[in-house]
Amino acid sequence: xxxxxxxxxxxxxxxxxxxxxxxxxxxxxxxxxxxxxxxxxxxxxxxxxxxxxxxxxxxxxxxxxxxxxxxxxxxxxxxxxxxxxxxxxxxxxxxxxxx
Numbered sequence: 250x251x252x253x254x255x256x257x258x259x260x261x262x263x264x265x266x267x268x269x270x271x272x273x274x275x276x277x278x279x280x281x282x283x284x285x286x287x288x289x290x291x292x293x294x295x296x297x298x299x300x301x302x303x304x305x306x307x308x309x310x311x312x313x314x315x316x317x318x319x320x321x322x323x324x325x326x327x328x329x330x331x332x333x334x335x336x337x338x339x340x341x342x343x344x345x346x347x348x
């Protein structure tokens with residue numbers, strides 16, 4: 250902000266301006282969503298139904314966090330026949346047999 254003293258007028262110098270209500274992250278998300286839609290990745294023909302009773306769930310989490318204990322506890326109580334595989338982040342690639 251500068252002041253032109255003879256007339257007592259202030260001048261604002263703006264270095265960066267963004268549209269109101271939409272930030273750069275939202276714009277990037279919208280552009281990605283549009284690009285993926287054009288590739289057909291959101292077409293209903295590509296979607297598969299979720300199984301009523303999943304047989305295997307992979308959980309990628311910290312081994313020492315409370316969240317993993319809660320998830321494993323709830324899954325064991327609700328789905329006693331479910332195989333829940335938990336590995337530390339570094340070993341996560343082997344859960345689904347992918348490298």
